[in-house]
Amino acid sequence: MTLVATLIANPARPAITDAVLAEARRVLRTEHQPRILHGEAAAELLVPGEAEAAPEFTEALRAALAGEPIDVAVLAHDQHRRKRLFLADMDSTMIEQECIDELADMVGLKPQVAEITERAMRGEIAFEPALRERVSLLKGLSVDIIDGLIRDAIRLTPGGRTLVATMRAHGAVTCLVSGGFTLFTGPIGATLGFDETRANRLAVADGHLTGAVEEPIVGAEAKRATVLELRERLSLSPADTLAVGDGANDLPMLAEAGLGVAFRAKPKVAKAARVRIEHGDLTALLYLQGFAAAEFAA
Incomplete structure (x- = not known):
């Protein structure tokens, strides 16, 4: 070999x-x-x-x-070097922020929520209860602010659009799978060009957040299940799959993929993943598959 x-x-x-x-x-x-x-x-x-x-x-x-x-x-x-299925985390991976922290900033609670987020992403506390705790603090927030938040506070990670466009141009199916929320993954996934998205649903009543997240929660096992589901649907082998993420809830997804990449990840994730990217932007995932820059899609 x-x-x-x-x-x-x-x-x-x-x-x-x-x-x-x-x-x-x-x-x-x-x-x-x-x-x-x-x-x-x-x-x-x-x-x-x-x-x-x-x-x-x-x-x-x-x-x-x-x-x-x-x-x-x-x-x-x-022959499996160029992958045919790509799954990506959103927060702190395909975008540079944590959406729930930015929502909390709107009610003056960003430091408290960000501290919980950081501990959950490091694997120091369980993801699901941490998510419920953080969402409860957002009760009463108007959903009308989200479009402006995406426009003003959310920044796409460099190389992300090129990564998704190039993989799709070469026949790969792409899925944004997030422990975040559909209110963000919908527009952000569309902007990045993903084929489909998976995320949690925030409960809404009269245009405001109720402080609850709908079950079942998209956490670590749901991310892993998404890899298995899409692989079976597309009749692909594990070697044909690529996944990228940064937090502890991404570990099962990264382990299930033929190539799991820790992108600017928390220490526990960087240590466990087969590949870690700390310096490059998201086009690094294309170079890992043997793409030259001249082959990148616009």
Whole structure:
């Protein structure tokens, strides 16, 4: 088997110099010349070796390039490299904010709610009761504020639109699956171009939040179930699936996917995921699949 090592920097801070590539070739003990995917922002190297050696190569490369703002991953180079199903978390992944924290800001409770959110995403407290607790604090908030909140406070993570558009252009099905709320995933998913979305429903009466979230809650197991459901519907193998997220409630989804990526994730998630992206933007997920920047969809 042949492996492929991918080196990724943030396009805004390119760092993959000739010296970096030479060091990578030395550490990986490969004679193959690098394939440049995007200037000094992404490159890959073929590495002779079996799949079992990929984690060891990855760690060796991380150690050698520890002082550089570069993400690395060593994966199998096979027919499943380009994925046919893509699932993504929304908050702090496809967007840069946590929507529930921004809602709480409208009632002056952002610090309290954000602290609970952070603990839940780190896996320090259970997701479902933490969600119910936070939603209860939003009782009475008008749903009319949400369009303005999405417009003024929510920022798409760089590279997200390109990631979704490119995967769809190459035949992949895309799903935004969030522990957040349909009031956000609907418009944000449409803006990003996802085929479908899954999220929690906030209970509403007379145009205002009641402080309750409808059951069943979309938490960790629901995210994992979505991977299984879509994979079965599309008759795909685990190797054909890609998932990305940042919080503890994403771990079962990442583990179920053939390639699970922790994106600027909490420590527990970064440690558990097969691949972690800390420096690159969301186009990193395309480079991991062997796409060059020239192949990206507009």
